[in-house]
Amino acid sequence: MRVKDIEYEQFKKYVSCEGVCLKIGPFVVNVRSSFPLVAENIYQLYADFIIELNSEFADFYVCVKPPAGLRRWFRPQCLFSFDGFIPFKPLPANHAFVFFEWGLNWCIAQFAHQFLIIHSAVLEKNGKAVILPGMPGAGKSTLCAALALDGWRLLSDEFALFNPEDKSLTPIPRPVSLKNESVNIIKQRQDNIIFGPLVENTHKGTIALMKPVTSYVDASAEVACPAWIIFPEYQPDAESSLLPLSKGEGFMEVKKNCFNYDVLGERGFRSLGELLNLAECYNFSYSNLDEALNIFNQLALEK
């Protein structure tokens, strides 16, 4: 059953009482929250995701709840709880839904070491996947959203989950998080995109989440083979340029974007080596999204 197959009132009741188990990529996540904001946004943005009503095993139990004491009412705040453990300081209550998103990111980066986890967007075309690692502000999410609207299958906006056993990338096609000017740039590209509400004054600026299309969510179980690692860099007024990078440089750059290279030790080194054997590396600077898409589509045809 999908989220959208349940009545909203019923869904809200589940979220606020025992929590709902959502199948999000390879994980089952139990979400609970007394904030209607969380239930509303999940109902809208995760509409196509599978909901497991009688799940026996959840990977992560997460909850966004009000703090004890005065801050429940006075300038209200929200807390993220990982099965009773509070890893972060509270945020303003109107950040409740993005707090769920960030908290879930934290869970994955902390506890899913069966994968080599890289901070990057991942998309796929013709069976070949591109990894777009990126420091904040590099234009990774914007490029990712544009590619996803142009027919590249979205695997993830946030994590490359590389499985060293079968050398594949596991999809986790959650909503794409767009920041500041990117929100309008992407909104203008198509009419039928569904966005969650704007969340202002977060530590990342203004954020809006873009709903992934149904077919990407449906393909959550189809792993992809890594073919390219491209480091995007948005530069105002720059001409698009795609420059090959040596495997050695690529290795060092990807390592900087790994969440668990250190944790995995030798296994991390070997896994990253395997990944680099499969993927060509490029530096990519761009200012115009249409040009960027042409270059990516060209690349997809060549290989």
Add this chain to the structure above:
Amino acid sequence: MQTSHCLLIRALRDISVITAFSLSDWDLFIRQARQANLLSKIYYLLDTAKLLSQVPEKPLHHLQSIYYISQRHSASARWEITEINKVLAPVNVPVILLKGTAYLAQNLDIAKGRLFNDLDILVPKQKIEKVEKELWKNGWLSFHHNEYDQRYYRQWMHELPPLKHENRGTVLDVHHTILPETSKLTVNTEKLFQDIIPVAGSDNIYTFSQPDLILHSATHLFSDGELEHGLRDLSDLDGLIRDFSAHNNDFWQILIERAFELGLERPLFYAVRYCRLILETPVADKVSGLLAPCKPNGFLLSVLDRLFIRALMPPHKSCDDRLTSVARFALYIRSHYLRMPLYLLIPHLLRKFFFSDKERV
């Protein structure tokens, strides 16, 4: 009070219970073990018992994941030990590793799968300034900058304010004894230094002897107020007792004599009692008789039983009853009461209550 309804407690007593777990038992078991900081220990227990093949795929991912983390933790901790050895060589004093790093340095079974937060070392009080200076020269800096905190540690506690390495971020606690200076219970620190064991391959690094490892762990657990990791510490005690008593017939005799010698017989009494009650640790028959002189009176003991058995459960809501938070709070207050006389404690707690939020950066 029942403890056997808790899956984690049952598995710590006998790991083979997992063969009867349903998938939803696994769900709860992983959660309890994770919050108790014992998930990586469970991995090693399963591995030693050759039971990993019995674990369903989903929970196995979580166990493997924590196994990588614990491997990483012990590699870093070993590295820090060699660094401390190098940095403190010029001071030429015995440096005693405490708790987790001691178990690791002596390659004890209970070090397997243990996660390390900070490092704790013990050095003679008269050399502590030299030690601090050498550490400071090598990048270990204090991050407690306000005067009150500095005074709290230096004047009343048994350690320097925690130090943090400027590059690696590791936190180091430098102690000069094992109980606060203001504590009601006192320990003969000189005697602690007389019975220490060198760490192979180091210059001046030592650990306590086997009995003292147990006595220190017991003293720490039963005078500490923050019992969220109490079950982890209790399972350390259980592991130490099982390990040492299996290799030495006179173990209990030596341990109990040493406890009286150091003045730590009461914490040992509690350790034996709660290991037995909660983890079913095997204890020789004569032990009750030998420890009888340090048994608290019946009323106090029945109160403490109610408090400790609750507080030592995994810090997970599935293991709480309606009195758990009261029990934890009461033990927190007890620990402060044991730590400082009231005329120091009351102003200190008031200060913490009113200023703690502002001073945390």
